[in-house]
Amino acid sequence: MTIQFYKYQGTGNDFVMIDDRDNKYTDITEQQVKHLCDRRFGIGADGLIFLRNSDDYDFEMVYYNSDGRTSTMCGNGGRCLLRFASDLGIEGENYSFMAVDGVHFGVVDDEVVSLQMVDLKDIDDLGNDVLFMNTGSPHHVVFTDSLPADDFVAVAKSIRYSDKYAEEGVNVNYVKVTGNNLEMRTYERGVEDETYSCGTGVTAAALGADFLKKTKGDRLKIKTAGGNLELSFKAQREGYTDIWLTGPAEKVFKGKVKL
């Protein structure tokens, strides 16, 4: 079988996109997804996303990590999917779509794509400037004065495979705050490596910085290894609402691949 695919990236978090509005690929296997995402034997990506029809919304997002397994929400993937929908000619600038964590709204313009993230209620304060929260995907967030350098993946793996997280897995973020600007590195579960950027991780870092009162205001800039993102939000008495993740998302190339 030959598949028409598209490759997208949002701040260097890259995805294979497949238009599956006619449900041709619903029986794709873990091994096949893993192969498509493989950087040497396949197309190469941090994840794979199917765009499918939805009865109640503009479309549905079905996300797989590069290990071949379906997972929880992917923020940059959602932003890339919005650009893909627009490129496919699905009508509108303002979209709504269904994902694993619920309904998302999105806006596509020439320069950037904005995605509304799910509201956040609970943040676990683990002490010493370390937080855990679920922004659509689970994130362990460490605030630090200097980001780990060469040893980042080893440090992140020791947290991801610790007893607390070993079974379910977790994404690990190290974040440095300077004024209202954040700089961060993320290790992703399911990729089991550092990625250039992670949208749900950026969301966790920015909301965490506000929660710990490390920043001021409701719009923060975040620098990732693959580029800059912005997060705006409303702080409520308990948690956060109106959370919008904004930044670039673009098509890189398209092609056909044999499965």
Ligand SMILES: N[C@@H](CCC[C@H](N)C(=O)O)C(=O)O
């Ligand atoms: N890159 C994503 C997060 C994808 C999901 C994550 N790997 C997990 O399994 O928790 C993002 O941009 O949010």
